Amino acid sequence: MSPKTMRYPYDPEQSASNLIHRLGRLIRQGAAQYLVDQGAGVTPEQWGLLVKLAASLGATQVSLADPLLKDHANITRMLDGLQRRGLIRRRPNPGDRRSHHIHLTDAGREFVDDLLPGVLEQKARWFEGMNQAQLDQLVELLKLLEANIRDADND
Amino acid sequence: MSPKTMRYPYDPEQSASNLIHRLGRLIRQGAAQYLVDQGAGVTPEQWGLLVKLAASLGATQVSLADPLLKDHANITRMLDGLQRRGLIRRRPNPGDRRSHHIHLTDAGREFVDDLLPGVLEQKARWFEGMNQAQLDQLVELLKLLEANIRDADND
DNA sequence: TGACAAAAATAGCCTAGGCAATAAAATATG
């Protein structure tokens, strides 16, 4: 066969998977810009950890990483950054000397309390062109897709 | 105020923006795994460039980067990798001595032709739990969201 | 024309992501 002149009958840029991947970067970038504008001095990923820590006191690094599907090594590095900024503290876990309990410092908690409302507002702005039914449907489809991909890759 | 014990009334992990961001990583990782299994020796991002090049002969680096919302510096690096593997070639652009025309080599074209069917099959597997109407709706919502975010961030 | 702004590609820097490897501690198993 001579496929040298073959044209592929789909537009990769409009495929759902590429849309999602591109949108993920766009969202990350928008969040990063917002944090810079606020002078926050943390990355969106570090922010995500802080919010999670605000809701789960004394988490270990594994319990932070796994629900977010993040690499343990990366969690180590992001926590290093947050610790340098004085926003979190690692404490020994009395029940297991391999692991630590991660805590927000007072400064960390204040940081989250100060920034969270604005972050939620910005998210809301992104979804302005969408009514609640559409948003619900989007979330539902995304969850379905996430489950699909997790299954498909565990074969 | 004493928000130390305040609980935030939303679950960040289930928010649409975080779902999308996480799903983007999951998709990227699945694609990477597939390419490794096939012994392709390219990253998903490099693969994306190859597919785009297969459809647009003689593109400049800007014309590759902008539709994908990618940084020009990254395009340079990814093309370096593809060039080292002999899959693409940079040619001088006679009309503008600042830029290059990027071409697939014969090996590059063969590479895309060989791998593309399998890639499409794998994508199809990811979307198996979803009927066509759901898929269409998902794509539509994602496009709407992308437009929203691009607008919102250009204020 | 000649200075000046804009565009194309690139390099440098830092963080995230994902992988392999390692050290230390905990758990399982014969």
Added chain:
DNA sequence: CATATTTTATTGCCTAGGCTATTTTTGTCA
């Protein structure tokens, strides 16, 4: 109990992403 396996955190390595220069051309416009 002794040995092996698993788990937790960490480091090293490489690529992508996103920024800021920097260089070379091109385009503008006074």
